Amino acid sequence: xxxxxxxxxxxxxxxxxxxxxxxxxxxxxxxxxxxxxxxxxxxxxxxxxxxxxxxxxxxxxxxxxxxxxxxxxxxxxxxxxxxxxxxxxxxxxxxxxxxxxxxxxxxxxxxxxxxxxxxxxxxxxxxxxxxxxxxxxxxxxxxxxxxxxxxxxxxxxxxxxxxxxxxxxxxxxxxxxxxxxxxxxxxxxxxxxxxxxxxxxxxxxxxxxxxxxxxxxxxxxxxxxxxxxxxxxxxxxxxxxxxxxxxxxxxxxxxxxxxxxxxxxxxxxxxxxxxxxxxxxxxxxxxxxxxxxxxxxxxxxxxxxxxxxxxxxxxxxxxxxxxxxxxxxxxxxxxxxxxxxxxxxxxxxxxxxxxxxxxxxxxxxxxxxxxxxxxxxxxxxxxxxxxxxxxxxxxxxxxxxxxxxxxxxxxxxxxxxxxxxxxxxxxxxxxxxxxxxx
Amino acid sequence: xxxxxxxxxxxxxxxxxxxxxxxxxxxxxxxxxxxxxxxxxxxxxxxxxxxxxxxxxxxxxxxxxxxxxxxxxxxxxxxxxxxxxxxxxxxxxxxxxxxxxxxxxxxxxxxxxxxxxxxxxxxxxxxxxxxxxxxxxxxxxxxxxxxxxxxxxxxxxxxxxxxxxxxxxxxxxxxxxxxxxxxxxxxxxxxxxxxxxxxxxxxxxxxxxxxxxxxxxxxxxxxxxxxxxxxxxxxxxxxxxxxxxxxxxxxxxxxxxxxxxxxxxxxxxxxxxxxxxxxxxxxxxxxxxxxxxxxxxxxxxxxxxxxxxxxxxxxxxxxxxxxxxxxxxxxxxxxxxxxxxxxxxxxxxxxxxxxxxxxxxxxxxxxxxxxxxxxxxxxxxxxxxxxxxxxxxxxxxxxxxxxxxxxxxxxxxxxxxxxxxxxxxxxxxxxxxxxxxxxxxxxxxxxxxxxx
Numbered sequence: 040x041x042x043x044x045x046x047x048x049x050x051x052x053x054x055x056x057x058x059x060x061x062x063x064x065x066x067x068x069x070x071x072x073x074x075x076x077x078x079x080x081x082x083x084x085x086x087x088x089x090x091x092x093x094x095x096x097x098x099x100x101x102x103x104x105x106x107x108x109x110x111x112x113x114x115x116x117x118x119x120x121x122x123x124x125x126x127x128x129x130x131x132x133x134x135x136x137x138x139x140x141x142x143x144x145x146x147x148x149x150x151x152x153x154x155x156x157x158x159x160x161x162x163x164x165x166x167x168x169x170x171x172x173x174x175x176x177x178x179x180x181x182x183x184x185x186x187x188x189x190x191x192x193x194x195x196x197x198x199x200x201x202x203x204x205x206x207x208x209x210x211x212x213x214x215x216x217x218x219x220x221x222x223x224x225x226x227x228x229x230x231x232x233x234x235x236x237x238x239x240x241x242x243x244x245x246x247x248x249x250x251x252x253x254x255x256x257x258x259x260x261x262x263x264x265x266x267x268x269x270x271x272x273x274x275x276x277x278x279x280x281x282x283x284x285x286x287x288x289x290x291x292x293x294x295x296x297x298x299x300x301x302x303x304x305x306x307x308x309x310x311x312x313x314x315x316x317x318x319x320x321x322x323x324x325x326x327x328x329x330x331x332x333x334x335x336x337x338x339x340x341x342x343x344x345x346x347x348x349x350x351x352x353x354x355x356x357x358x359x360x361x362x363x364x365x366x367x368x369x370x371x372x373x374x375x376x377x378x379x380x381x382x383x384x385x386x387x388x389x390x391x392x393x394x395x396x397x398x399x400x401x402x403x404x405x406x407x408x409x410x411x412x413x414x415x416x417x418x419x420x421x422x423x424x425x426x427x428x429x430x431x432x433x434x435x436x437x438x439x440x441x442x443x444x445x446x447x448x449x450x451x452x453x454x455x456x457x458x459x460x461x462x463x464x465x466x467x468x469x470x471x472x473x474x475x476x477x
Numbered sequence: 478x479x480x481x482x483x484x485x486x487x488x489x490x491x492x493x494x495x496x497x498x499x500x501x502x503x504x505x506x507x508x509x510x511x512x513x514x515x516x517x518x519x520x521x522x523x524x525x526x527x528x529x530x531x532x533x534x535x536x537x538x539x540x541x542x543x544x545x546x547x548x549x550x551x552x553x554x555x556x557x558x559x560x561x562x563x564x565x566x567x568x569x570x571x572x573x574x575x576x577x578x579x580x581x582x583x584x585x586x587x588x589x590x591x592x593x594x595x596x597x598x599x600x601x602x603x604x605x606x607x608x609x610x611x612x613x614x615x616x617x618x619x620x621x622x623x624x625x626x627x628x629x630x631x632x633x634x635x636x637x638x639x640x641x642x643x644x645x646x647x648x649x650x651x652x653x654x655x656x657x658x659x660x661x662x663x664x665x666x667x668x669x670x671x672x673x674x675x676x677x678x679x680x681x682x683x684x685x686x687x688x689x690x691x692x693x694x695x696x697x698x699x700x701x702x703x704x705x706x707x708x709x710x711x712x713x714x715x716x717x718x719x720x721x722x723x724x725x726x727x728x729x730x731x732x733x734x735x736x737x738x739x740x741x742x743x744x745x746x747x748x749x750x751x752x753x754x755x756x757x758x759x760x761x762x763x764x765x766x767x768x769x770x771x772x773x774x775x776x777x778x779x780x781x782x783x784x785x786x787x788x789x790x791x792x793x794x795x796x797x798x799x800x801x802x803x804x805x806x807x808x809x810x811x812x813x814x815x816x817x818x819x820x821x822x823x824x825x826x827x828x829x830x831x832x833x834x835x836x837x838x839x840x841x842x843x844x845x846x847x848x849x850x851x852x853x854x855x856x857x858x859x860x861x862x863x864x865x866x867x868x869x870x871x872x873x874x875x876x877x878x879x880x881x882x883x884x885x886x887x888x889x890x891x892x893x894x895x896x897x898x899x900x901x902x903x904x905x906x907x908x909x910x911x912x913x914x915x916x917x918x919x920x921x922x923x924x925x926x927x928x929x
Contacts, residue, residue: 071726077555102522208729398846398853406654471695
């Protein structure tokens with residue numbers, strides 16, 4: 040069917056591409072400490088992109104009875120379609136990236152339910168007042184991309200994920216703890232997740248005032264993912280460059296960050312949820328260096344944005360069925376430092392540790408700014424975490440934060456199959472909290 | 478269709494089964510910079526079955542509508558893996574209804590070329606403004622037909638036409654980038670998109686002006702919220718807490734949210750309802766086949782109601798409110814808001830301003846999030862307030878705080894109700910759900926403000 044669609048489109052257009060996606064996602068969900076819902080979500084759909092007279096046409100459908108209409112619809116958009124800045128990719132050699140494990144596909148639902156329930160039961164025994172929600176989920180998906188330049192690639196990916204959140208309410212104080220993991224293989228060992236949740240509950244038991252004045256701020260791995268990565272990656276996104284909006288334009292090759300900072304986007308890591316051998320246009324993926332020892336390296340481009348600014352396509356296209364591809368990061372790696380986390384904390388007289396931030400992606404993201412409410416954060420006093428802070432906001436600029444690092448930790452950690460790196464400490468964040476000022 | 482659906486959900490040996498089928502045709506146009514980035518049409522057909530057995534739920538969604546009966550059996554099988562207690566669904570009347578879309582000006586009758594011409598005009602206006610460095614415009618319309626059938630015998634067909642447009646302008650000075658944005662939406666009226674020339678011109682000017690605006694010192698201030706931001710505030714800060722699924726299995730939260738408790742000043746009246754007509758969150762029946770209502774959440778500051786699905790209403794022994802909504806066939810319905818409104822008071826904006834020696838006037842919406850107790854939301858525009866007057870433009874700010882203390886700190890409610898329809902609400906992975914928020918100007922004492 041896909042070949043026929045491509046043939047039909049070829050007759051009408053200069054170039055054509057068929058994108059096919061099919062998948063099943065099966066979450067087993069827990070609510071209020073018990074099993075609540077088993078879902079199976081099946082998706083299949085096809086998108087058609089054509090190029091004719093230098094313009095792009097597009098259409099998509101999940102109604103496979105209706106594939107005939109796709110060519111017509113895409114043609115209708117051609118007169119107004121965006122200018123095509125590049126030809127579709129031809130056949131190229133792509134890296135071998137394993138992202139499929141049969142064991143995920145055949146993992147029984149009953150066993151997923153049991154895994155989650157055992158975790159909750161053991162947590163409930165020790166933390167009876169905490170309400171737990173979460174899910175154990177698996178997904179299998181197949182992507183296939185064909186184009187009129189002879190490209191015909193496909194892969195199958197499995198993802199297994201576990202995520203749980205606990206809520207502890209005392210009077211009107213609410214403590215939220217969260218831990219999760221994902222992999223292309225089944226995750227059957229949940230003791231790390233349990234440990235993470237318990238540690239957050241222990242550190243968060245006591246509520247203390249936020250530290251006053253300009254103090255160092257430690258972002259844990261989760262804090263980095265939640266507050267810093269989004270504004271930073273917005274600057275590295277090929278779209279921001281094509282728009283002329285990225286503050287990094289004209290600054291590649293310059294030392295903009297602390298020399299200890301190195302950062303990559305690496306979709307070629309095996310069995311990582313964000314990995315893939317080629318991107319959503321069929322371009323082979325590669326490990327892309329965004330920051331090399333403080334020096335800004337490369338932007339992330341897809342076909343269109345690379346063509347637009349005359350840069351090399353980095354194989355960073357992402358797409359959903361209903362829209363044209365756009366560039367983005369897949370798996371972000373940050374080089375670790377040399378300070379053990381324990382030593383970092385014990386060496387701080389006064390500091391704030393940021394684990395989770397609420398609403399950080401608001402405000403002037405393009406300019407690198409972040410600002411949000413500390414959903415989970417701790418106060419450090421004389422080298423020790425003394426409790427959780429409340430009613431506290433942090434704000435800063437990610438370019439300033441990453442150019443004035445006090446430390447990067449020796450330990451690296453994965454968060455969500457998307458980011459792996461150290462925790463970091465900076466003195467370029469301002470803290471405001473309730474009860475100060477007018 | 479009806480026969481097929483009813484046949485598919487019969488006799489699965491569970492307490493309840495429902496099937497939904499949805500067909501959507503949509504058009505979207507997007508610009509980035511000076512370029513048209515996307516223009517296209519999409520069609521989406523899919524369905525889902527939800528089965529409930531002894532309190533446990535099984536849910537299956539799919540694109541292919543063949544073997545509906547087998548899908549229902551699969552959902553029933555999952556429900557049996559989960560079920561171990563008792564199914565409690567608040568009883569609702571069996572309904573049989575066909576509800577056509579509300580249509581004022583039908584975007585499906587407007588040629589793609591004309592849609593593009595209107596947006597081109599706005600893009601020109603933006604780029605004519607000196608200092609603009611970039612812009613994005615995205616327009617979408619969609620026509621969705623939904624069919625619902627349940628094992629209790631209800632059958633509802635509903636259609637809906639949704640129109641949205643979002644414009645965002647960037648201005649840049651070296652590494653400093655500022656942004657101003659406008660989001661609008663309508664239930665069934667393309668006319669919304671047609672006459673925005675003056676708004677767009679002002680939007681572009683605002684983005685450029687922000688580059689020269691000073692940044693505020695982060696601390697507590699007296700703030701006045703315009704109707705748009707006040708609407709977002711009540712949605713984020715109180716609306717989500719009124720969704721019974723957050724509350725019904727959390728004994729501590731149930732205690733906090735006891736009906737009859739005082740949450741705010743007597744000035745505060747808050748209502749939510751799909752039955753409030755003509756707005757983006759309006760509908761006749763929710764995705765559980767329950768008729769939409771109008772539910773007071775706060776009356777004179779006192780908690781008098783909350784929003785329910787059939788399950789939460791059943792488990793809390795309260796009346797269902799018709800707030801079980803799903804963003805599409807890939808999701809089961811959960812408790813959601815519809816049109817959430819702070820009712821107007823008696824004071825004019827001048828009277829609100831009069832009491833403020835130093836404060837911040839915050840306008841327009843940039844985003845917002847909540848974790849029940851804590852909320853944070855960002856303004857699109859902000860001005861200093863000095864001695865009862867609106868002063869200089871400052872950089873946009875983020876307001877943040879604790880819901881319970883903030884509601885008590887609302888000390889004045891204006892008389893100028895306005896409803897914003899550009900919002901899309903996210904919850905449990907379901908985003909963006911069409912909702913609207915409305916409010917007059919309101920004043921809050923001691924609100925934590927930080928520079929964005």
